[in-house]
Amino acid sequence: MTGHLSTLQVKQLCASALPQPELSAAAVHTTECQSCNQRFVEELRRQRGSAPFNFTLEPEFWFRDDHVDFDLLVALADKTLDQETEEIINLHLKTCENCREDVRSFLAFREDTAGEVDVSSGPTHHQPTADIPAGPWWQHLQRKPVYAMAAIVLVTVAVLIALIALNDRSDRLEASKQKQTTPRTEGSPNISSSPTPDVVSSPSTTDGSAKITILKDAGGEVTIDKNGHVTGLDQASENSRQYVAKAVLSEQIDAPEVLRRLAGDQSGLRGNDDESPGFRLLYPVRSVVTEDKPICRWQSLPDVSNYRVYLLDADGNKVGQSEELPPTVTQWRAPRLRRGQIYSWAVTAVVDGKKVVSPSASAPEIKFAVLSTADFWEINRLKKSRSHLALGVFYARVGLLDQAERELQSLSKLNSESERARKLLESVRSIRKAH
Amino acid sequence: MPYLAADDDQERQQHLDELLLLRAAPLIRGVLLRKLGFYVSSQGINETNQDSEDLYQEAMTRVMQGLHELQSSTGPDIENFELYVSGIATNICTDFIRRKSPARTRLKYRVRGVVKYHKDLVSWQHDGDTLCGFALWRNTSKNPFTDQTFQDIETKLDSFQSLYFAEQDIRVAPLSQIVSDLFDWLGGPVEIDLLVRMIAYLLGVTDQQIESLHDPSHGRWDSYFSAHTQSGQSDLEANELLARLWRTVIQLPAEQRDAFAFGFADEAGQDLFTLLVAAEIVNWHELARGMGRSVAEVVELRMRLPMDTPGVASELKASRENVYKWRFRAIRRLKIELGR
Numbered sequence: 001m002t003g004h005l006s007t008l009q010v011k012q013l014c015a016s017a018l019p020q021p022e023l024s025a026a027a028v029h030t031t032e033c034q035s036c037n038q039r040f041v042e043e044l045r046r047q048r049g050s051a052p053f054n055f056t057l058e059p060e061f062w063f064r065d066d067h068v069d070f071d072l073l074v075a076l077a078d079k080t081l082d083q084e085t086e087e088i089i090n091l092h093l094k095t096c097e098n099c100r101e102d103v104r105s106f107l108a109f110r111e112d113t114a115g116e117v118d119v120s121s122g123p124t125h126h127q128p129t130a131d132i133p134a135g136p137w138w139q140h141l142q143r144k145p146v147y148a149m150a151a152i153v154l155v156t157v158a159v160l161i162a163l164i165a166l167n168d169r170s171d172r173l174e175a176s177k178q179k180q181t182t183p184r185t186e187g188s189p190n191i192s193s194s195p196t197p198d199v200v201s202s203p204s205t206t207d208g209s210a211k212i213t214i215l216k217d218a219g220g221e222v223t224i225d226k227n228g229h230v231t232g233l234d235q236a237s238e239n240s241r242q243y244v245a246k247a248v249l250s251e252q253i254d255a256p257e258v259l260r261r262l263a264g265d266q267s268g269l270r271g272n273d274d275e276s277p278g279f280r281l282l283y284p285v286r287s288v289v290t291e292d293k294p295i296c297r298w299q300s301l302p303d304v305s306n307y308r309v310y311l312l313d314a315d316g317n318k319v320g321q322s323e324e325l326p327p328t329v330t331q332w333r334a335p336r337l338r339r340g341q342i343y344s345w346a347v348t349a350v351v352d353g354k355k356v357v358s359p360s361a362s363a364p365e366i367k368f369a370v371l372s373t374a375d376f377w378e379i380n381r382l383k384k385s386r387s388h389l390a391l392g393v394f395y396a397r398v399g400l401l402d403q404a405e406r407e408l409q410s411l412s413k414l415n416s417e418s419e420r421a422r423k424l425l426e427s428v429r430s431i432r433k434a435h
Numbered sequence: 436m437p438y439l440a441a442d443d444d445q446e447r448q449q450h451l452d453e454l455l456l457l458r459a460a461p462l463i464r465g466v467l468l469r470k471l472g473f474y475v476s477s478q479g480i481n482e483t484n485q486d487s488e489d490l491y492q493e494a495m496t497r498v499m500q501g502l503h504e505l506q507s508s509t510g511p512d513i514e515n516f517e518l519y520v521s522g523i524a525t526n527i528c529t530d531f532i533r534r535k536s537p538a539r540t541r542l543k544y545r546v547r548g549v550v551k552y553h554k555d556l557v558s559w560q561h562d563g564d565t566l567c568g569f570a571l572w573r574n575t576s577k578n579p580f581t582d583q584t585f586q587d588i589e590t591k592l593d594s595f596q597s598l599y600f601a602e603q604d605i606r607v608a609p610l611s612q613i614v615s616d617l618f619d620w621l622g623g624p625v626e627i628d629l630l631v632r633m634i635a636y637l638l639g640v641t642d643q644q645i646e647s648l649h650d651p652s653h654g655r656w657d658s659y660f661s662a663h664t665q666s667g668q669s670d671l672e673a674n675e676l677l678a679r680l681w682r683t684v685i686q687l688p689a690e691q692r693d694a695f696a697f698g699f700a701d702e703a704g705q706d707l708f709t710l711l712v713a714a715e716i717v718n719w720h721e722l723a724r725g726m727g728r729s730v731a732e733v734v735e736l737r738m739r740l741p742m743d744t745p746g747v748a749s750e751l752k753a754s755r756e757n758v759y760k761w762r763f764r765a766i767r768r769l770k771i772e773l774g775r
Binding site for chain 1: 453456457460461472476477478537540541543544545547548549551552597601602603609610611612615616619673676677680698699700701702703705709710712713714715718719720730731734735737738743744756759760762763766769770773
């Protein structure tokens with residue numbers, strides 16, 4: 001640049017608003033040209049105005065904009081930061097309330113979910129969880145083929161032992177089943193609600209029949225006449241109205257068949273539950289579950305080195321198994337199960353190299369049923385009706401006793417004078433007690 | 436305003452450019468820095484923070500629209516151009532804060548945490564998007580389902596909820612369960628931001644409106660400066676202080692020097708190079724020598740000063756943690772050297 005800078009160029013140099021080559025040339029020119037440098041400096045000062053020159057060396061200020069992002073949250077949670085970086089992060093946290101809350105919230109989340117994230121899950125239509133590759137442990141072995149081979153051999157042996165143990169148990173269970181006198185009603189394992197009950201009902205038939213019961217409900221009044229005609233439950237299916245009529249007229253709810261089938265096969269071969277050593281399975285245990293991927297939970301066992309969960313269908317065929325789970329994990333999400341079926345499950349724990357199975361071979365099987373699709377949708381429909389009566393009766397019918405008791409308790413509160421409402425509640429409670 | 440009095444289009448355009456580049460741009464940069472801690476260069480660039488570039492451009496566009504409307508006599512008068520520009524920039528910052536609600540951000544961190552820590556879930560980059568899903572889906576492309584409008588997705592999410600959470604209150608369900616059930620329902624990978632939006636909808640996580648346009652952190656740092664400042668009472672003292680600072684900075688190891696100098700801003704938001712040149716403590720050649728660079732390099736660098744930490748890290752080709760450490764060590768050394 002040979003000529004002097006124009007006024008506009010000086011302003012543009014101050015604001016760094018010139019194209020890059022011109023900017024450098026203009027800057028160099030100011031170092032060589034006293035007059036242009038003076039104009040440049042004056043323009044810089046004019047743009048700055050009368051603001052005093054203040055600065056701080058307080059580190060809190062210097063790190064005020066260095067907010068904690070996801071990577072740092074992870075590093076804090078995993079304790080992978082060195083001391084100096086952690087000190088610097090803490091300087092920022094001293095002045096940034098938002099980040100403090102982010103860190104607190106994330107650390108609490110990590111603590112709360114430490115076990116949860118070890119629960120296996122995967123797409124329903126894919127292979128069982130145990131076959132899903134790419135876990136860090138597995139990747140590690142892939143890089144070390146010798147260890148991998150050793151691990152495969154060990155895992156295979158462990159699986160064989162577990163299967164032998166389970167098969168042995170299944171054989172004995174099968175033998176005991178054959179000895180039982182009660183005929184098995186599980187020709188089909190389907191546990192869907194039974195066909196239409198033998199009480200006639202119609203949402204619209206109110207032609208002069210004597211009304212024997214009027215119950216207050218969350219969605220309004222429900223009336224049942226002596227012929228079993230139900231009004232006030234128009235959103236319920238015909239079957240549900242018939243169940244309601246039958247229950248109200250008979251003032252009782254029958255124990256659902258499915259609960260009997262879940263009771264477990266008890267025989268002399270298995271001995272007593274109390275004698276079984278080890279640990280207990282907590283959920284699901286002889287109950288109906290609404291979710292088709294239930295999370296199986298069990299008691300922890302001291303000094304255990306690992307757990308493995310096995311899931312069997314009603315015929316004793318294995319339908320799923322977990323991978324080897326560490327001692328800190330006492331839950332496992334089952335793969336998606338077919339609705340309307342009965343399953344049993346067991347957990348093996350390795351303690352001091354010995355395998356402990358729960359339930360023990362002498363204890364009854366731990367079964368559960370997955371609510372059928374039809375019943376699942378009917379419950380959703382009944383929920384829209386907001387009827388404690390219809391929901392309570394239906395829940396009890398399909399074996400969901402906790403939910404049934406809750407609904408009938410609400411019904412009983414709304415109808416504190418009604419003997420029928422009270423008896424229905426007692427009926428469910430007695431089924432629970434017997435179960 | 437010469438812009439309004441200009442006789443022809445060419446002259447008017449020249450005045451408009453001047454107004455935008457020389458007066459509006461520095462103000463907008465200052466507001467972004469003070470309100471959000473966002474650093475943008477004098478060219479409106481921050482390669483490590485797309486949000487800051489977007490906000491800068493949005494503010495410039497709004498200022499330009501206001502000036503056009505004023506010139507065509509359809510817009511309101513602008514009594515004070517500086518206040519007008521600062522008002523626009525402040526409102527844009529406030530809207531940005533509203534959009535970035537803390538509740539939504541924390542939900543995003545937790546969802547990312549589930550995907551990171553869950554042994555069967557993964558995230559990966561695909562065509563510039565961050566996708567996530569079951570480990571089995573790794574490196575596959577996203578599910579076409581997610582190309583719908585979010586309004587359509589919302590309708591379908593209601594079905595998802597009634598199907599998967601009919602018997603359970605989704606608001607108390609474990610987040611890992613919600614995430615894996617959503618993946619199961621979707622049947623293919625999804626962008627992580629969309630996943631967060633879907634979960635926010637399902638859980639009813641909404642943005643909390645902030646009460647006022649006032650930035651609560653602003654007043655706090657004002658008082659902080661008055662309590663902890665290094666200042667010169669007179670121009671002479673100020674220049675002496677700045678000269679001592681410069682002499683000490685150039686004694687630091689190169690990484691510490693750069694990490695400090697590139698991130699430096701005085702109370703008014705002015706960068707170190709501009710302050711040094713304006714106070715005639717150095718000329719461009721001396722500045723270049725002190726920073727171990729050519730004049731062209733320091734002139735180019737000054738366009739981007741002050742820089743945020745990711746910007747410094749990118750410039751020095753270092754990790755963010757290293758920049759933290761270099762700056763931290765530089766500050767400790769300077770405090771000792773400057774007797775503070």
